[in-house]
Amino acid sequence: MDETIFYGESVEERIKRRFSESSTNRNMDSENPFYVGDLGEIHRQHMKWKSLLPRIEPFYAVKCNPDPLAVKYLASLGVGFDCASKTEMEQALYSGADASRIIYAQPTKQLSFLKYAHQNNISLMTFDSQEELLKIKNSYPEAKLVLRILVDDTHSAIPLGRKYGAPIQTVESLLHIAKNLKLNVVGVSFHVGSGCTHANAFYHAIARARDVFDQAKSIGFSFDLLDVGGGFNESTITSDKGATFEDVAKVLGPTVDEMFPSNNVRVIAEPGRYYVGGPAYTLCVGIVGRRTIEEGQTRKYMYYLNDGFYGSFLMPTLDKIKLNPKVLRKDGKYYYDHVLKDEKTYPCTIWGPTGCSLDCVIKDGKLPELNAGDWLYFEKFGAYSVTAATTFNGFEKPDMIHVNSFKE
Ligand SMILES: Cc1ncc(COP(=O)(O)O)c(C=O)c1O
CATH class of the missing domain: 2.40.37.10 (Lyase, Ornithine Decarboxylase; Chain A, domain 1)
Structure with missing residues (x-):
């Protein structure tokens, strides 16, 4: 390249x-095809994110476009990374991201990748099943676990809920299992679906996350991380894509502040399309x-x-x-x-x-x-x-x- x-x-x-x-x-x-990437556009998207959602730390979803120069550039801007595999974790580390700025956001993990995360102190990771809890207990018991919950993703171009996300009725039992295994569950994540067209989808998802925070407290956990996932559109033009980033930010920022008023809760997101889709x-x-x-x-x-x-x-x-x-x-x-x-x-x-x-x-x-x-x-x-x-x-x-x- x-x-x-x-x-x-x-x-x-x-x-x-x-x-x-x-x-x-x-x-x-x-005669080969080629892409022209404008890192300046990525930079401007980042500035917009910081100005409209100052409390929410973006962790770029590498899967969306792992262009090495873009990933390095985002790392230099202080953006974190959502990684789904060893290769993506390696890339994020190689690009200059600290392990603390990486979330291994794949609810079902290949064992060797989990071990790689352990060796490299990538401790933040999602789960949505008891099987995964047992796997983590055996391979990385000190990991900081984020429970990915199922939310309404019907207002999105690519719903993800039929594959990942714990249905709300399973949450209590998962938290009890984690407690019995002495695992460290630190928060909640969700994904409203890629290409989300309704800003209110974030409102409802955050309300559900709030319930899970309260449930977790009654079981003896003290959550301090909310991950609002991806689903942000790149465009400022409403057109057929529905909610723009600005529309979503207007709902998301105030909703987070209303339902999670304490600054002791760290809020992150996993935008992909937002950074590179424009x-x-x-x-x-x-x-x-x-x-x-x-x-x-x-x-x-x-x-x-x-x-x-x-x-x-x-x-x-x-x-x-x-x-x-x-x-x-x-x-x-x-x-x-x-x-x-x-x-x-x-x-x-x-x-x-x-x-x-x-x-x-x-x-x-x-x-x-x-x-x-x-x-x-x-x-x-x-x-x-x-x-x-x-x-x-x-x-x-x-x-x-x-x-x-x-x-x-
Ligand atoms: C776990 C997770 N986070 C973030 C993203 C990025 O989503 P988007 O590009 O819609 O922001 C995806 C996309 O599939 C995902 O699966």
């Missing part, structure tokens, strides 16, 4: 530089081939890209995200941020590069007439994209290049 960060350069300038460099650099395959990442993909289909008077095109369903588009496709390809380069001319006015468009399908017919990115597109060698781009493409990309059929994951547009 190219570790150079171009300060003050715009995304458009960086894209042009990439094309001009790849024409002279023999080691760079100019303008921070642009995906640039090349057209490597085309087929023309004549159907009566209608002409259609099939475009084949250098990235596809088995690459960056896997999770966006499964999540049914509406894709909006824009023309980046056509006949050697750049159109970044420019609308191609008066250009005739044609119906098209857009395919990834592998031999699999499931590898279709867009089934009903409309684009100007393009050809092999032309490029498209997808804006706001950093969340749950490259992180799930495979190398099926030998197609490599896109490169990552960076700018930093942040100004004090």
Whole structure:
């Protein structure tokens, strides 16, 4: 990966530089797809978080986009990390995060990962079952445990509750088991679901967490940690995504203060999409081939890209995200941020590069007439994209290049 960060350069300038460099650099395959990450956007999101939710410490969910430069940058800003595996914990530590700024937020843990957490003093971790309590008792009895509870996640694009989160009726028995095992349960976590569209989902989840704090007190625990999970949208535009970050902050901040007035309760969150799902990442993909289909008077095109369903588009496709390809380069001319006015468009399908017919990115597109060698781009493409990309059929994951547009 190219570790150079171009300060003050715009995304458009960086894209042009990439094309001009790849024409002279023999080691760079100019036909590979690439992302441009703008660390300045991540920085601005962080400033906004601090100003709107000053009491809540963000622990970035590495799974959302483990771009090494972004993780290092976030560590340098003092952000903590939500990690789900040994690899993510290693990355967070390597990037400069202190073990105390990491939560191992995977309720079901691989034993070897749990041992890794122990060896590296990553003591904060979630659980939601008695089986996990027994595992932790055997491998890391001093761990600081956070009970992940089930909350209403029906107002989200990707509900997580059918997999994780202890149903409220199991909470009392779990806490008793933990007490009998002399384990150190320190608080509660929840996740309202990724891409949450209702700010009030946080209100109800916090009310439920408050009940669990009170229940825990009666069993002899003294909780001091509330983890409000992820689910924060990156966008400031309400549109079809429902609640913006601002909407959520207006509910979340006051609700936390009302229900957890004591500053003795530390409040953390696990935002993923919020940091990297906005303008921070642009995906640039090349057209490597085309087929023309004549159907009566209608002409259609099939475009084949250098990235596809088995690459960056896997999770966006499964999540049914509406894709909006824009023309980046056509006949050697750049159109970044420019609308191609008066250009005739044609119906098209857009395919990834592998031999699999499931590898279709867009089934009903409309684009100007393009050809092999032309490029498209997808804006706001950093969340749950490259992180799930495979190398099926030998197609490599896109490169990552960076700018930093942040100004004090
Ligand atoms: C435990 C946990 N925390 C945080 C996140 C990040 O969620 P989001 O990107 O919606 O903020 C996820 C996403 O799946 C998750 O599973």
